[in-house]
Amino acid sequence: MSVIEVSALRKSYGGRAAVDGVSFAVEEGEIFGILGPNGAGKTTTVECVEGLRVPDAGSVRVTGLDPVADHEQVARVLGAQLQESELQPKLTVREALELYAALYPHPADWRALAERLGLTAKLTTRFGRLSGGQKQRLFIGLALIGNPKVVVLDELTTGLDPRARRDTWELIEDVRAGGVTVLLVTHFMEEAQRLCDRIAVIDKGRVAALDTPAGLIRRSAGSTVISFTPSAPLDDRDLNALPALASIERRDGRITLSGTDETVNAVITLLARHHITAHQLRVSDATLDDAFLDLTKETAA
Amino acid sequence: MSTAVARTEVRLFRREPGALFWILLFPTLLLVILGSIPSFRDHQADLGGLRTIDVYVPVAVLLGMIVGGLQSMPQTLTGYRERGILRRMATTPVRPSTLLSAQMLVYGGAALASALLALVVGRLAFDVRLPKQPVGYVLALLLAVLAALALGAVVSALSRTTKIAGAIGSAFFFPSMFCAGVWLPTQAMPHLMARIVGYTPFGAAAQALNQAAAGHWPGWGHLGVLMMWILLLTGAASRWFRWE
Secondary structure, three states: OOOEEEEEEEEEEOOEEEEEEEEEEEOOOOEEEEEOOOOOOHHHHHHHHOOOOOOOEEEEEEOOEOOOOOHHHHHHHEEEEOOOOOOOOOOEHHHHHHHHHHOOOOOOOHHHHHHHOOOHHHOOOEHHHOOHHHHHHHHHHHHHOOOOOEEEEEOOOOOOOHHHHHHHHHHHHHHHHOOOEEEEEEOOHHHHHHHOOEEEEEEOOEEEEEEOHHHHHHHOOOOEEEEEEEOOOOOHHHHHOOOOOOEEEEEOOEEEEEEOHHHHHHHHHHHHHOOOOEEEEEEEEOOHHHHHHHHHHHHHO | OOHHHHHHHHHHHHOOHHHHHHHHHHHHHHHHHHHOOHHHHOEOHHHOOOEHHHHHHHHHHHHHHHHHHHHHHHHHHHHHHHOOHHHHHHOOOOOOHHHHHHHHHHHHHHHHHHHHHHHHHHHHHHOOOOOOOHHHHHHHHHHHHHHHHHHHHHHHHHOOOHHHHHHHHHHHHHHHHHHHOOOOOHHHOOHHHHHHHOOOHHHHHHHHHHHHHOOOOOOHHHHHHHHHHHHHHHHHHHHHOOOO
16 A cells, blocks of 8 residues: 555645646655655645645545544654744754654654754754754654654755755665655755655646656656767757757857767767767766756646 | 643743743832832822722733733744744644643733732732632633733734734733723723723723722623623634634
C-alpha cells in the first residue's frame, strides 16, 4: 500500500485553481520530490496532505486515512515541517523538543534526536537566537519527534548557505535510512537530483511529469550537452542539419549544442569532414535543471 | 487541553518582564501611590463616607485584566498567527485551539493574581476592608475576567498583524480604563454617566464589585450586562477568528 495517495486533487482560491487535478502516490521508504516553479501549487498540494487545507475535489489518503476527517490519527503518523513557520522566540530548543514530544502518544527520545541533529550544544538557546540552519534542524527534529511513518519537508533548504544545505541533505538521507518515507518539496534542481528516488514536476497546478531524476533527464529533448571552440568557423546550415538537435548556442566563439548521443556522433563526423579541431571539447549529460526547463516550457506552450 | 502546552505558555509569560510589570505590579503600584496622598485617606461625604483609597481598590482590581486582556493577549495571539505557530501546532495531534485556551488561562490567571495582590496590599497598607460579600465579589471578578478575555479575543480576531492588534487594543484600552473608573471612580460619576458606563463591560464590573465590597449582593442588572457581553464577544471572536 502507498503511504500517501493523492488523486485528482483540486483546490482553488478565489476562483483561480492553485491545484488542478494532481495525482501521485508515494511508496514506503522512498524520498519523493515535488518540484516546480514558485506558485506552481506545490505547497497547496502538501498542505492538503497535512490536513491544513480541505480539497475542493479529489482525494488524499495518508496510510489510508483522510487527513481532514481523521486529523488526529494522520497527525500521529505524519510529521511536518512547514514553509515559513516559527516558534515562540523565547522558547529554548530543549523546551520546544519536550513540548512537541508531549503532544504525541509514542514520541521519539528527544535527547537522542537532538544529538543526531547536532543540537545538543544549543539545548538552552532560545529559538530567536538560532541561526537559519539551526532553526531548520530543529524543525526537522520537531517533524520527527512523534516517530512518524512519513515526513513532509517544504522548502527546507531555502535561505540556507551551501554548507548548511549540504548538511541538511545528509540529514534527510539519514532520516530515510531510518525507515521514514520522505515527501520533499523543493525548487532546487540539485537538491531534487541528489535526494529523490522519484519526482513529480508540478507546473500551473498540474503534474507535468513523474519519473526518476534520470528518467526525467532522458525524457527531455536535449539530454546530452556538447560544447567546444572550433578552430575554424562552422556553417550554421551544417549544424542545423544535425540529427536529434534540441538547441544551439554560440557565445564568444564557443558552440554549445544539446541533443542525444546521436548528435554527438554526427558532430564528430562533421568536424572530421571539415578538418576542424574542437578545442576544449566537453560532452556531458544534461542536468535536471535542463530537463525541468524543458518540461515546464512544454506545458506553457 | 494539554498540560504541556499550558506549562509552556506559563513559562513564556514569566519571560516577559513588560507584561509581568503592567499586569501584576502596575495596578497595585498605582494603588500605593494614590494611598500615599494623605487627603485620599480621608472620608469623603460625596463618596458615601468612603475614602478615595477605598474606591480605588476595585479599580486596581480591574486594571490588571484590562491590560492583560486588551494589550498583552491580542499581541501574543496575533504574533502566534503571524509567525505560523498556530499552523505548526495544527500539524500535531493537538488542535491549535489548545494554544488559545492556554493563553486565556495564563492571562486570566495573571489578572486574578493581580486582583488578589491589590486586595491584599489595600488591606495591609491602607486598611481597606476586604469585600463584605465575598461570594458575590468572586462571581463579579470571574465574569469580569471572562469579559476581558473575550474582548481580547475579538481584538485578536480583527487584527491581521501585531501592529494592528496594538492599535485596536489601545482604542479599546483607554475607554475601558475610563469605564472601570481609573480617572473618575463610578461612585463619583454623575448619575447619567454612571448609568451609561454601567452598560459597558468594565463599568458594569466596577459597579458590581463596589456593591459586593460594600456587603450587598451585586445587582443582577450588572451581572447580566457582563454575561451578555461575554456571550456576544465570544460569539464574535469565534466567528471572525482566522487561524492563518
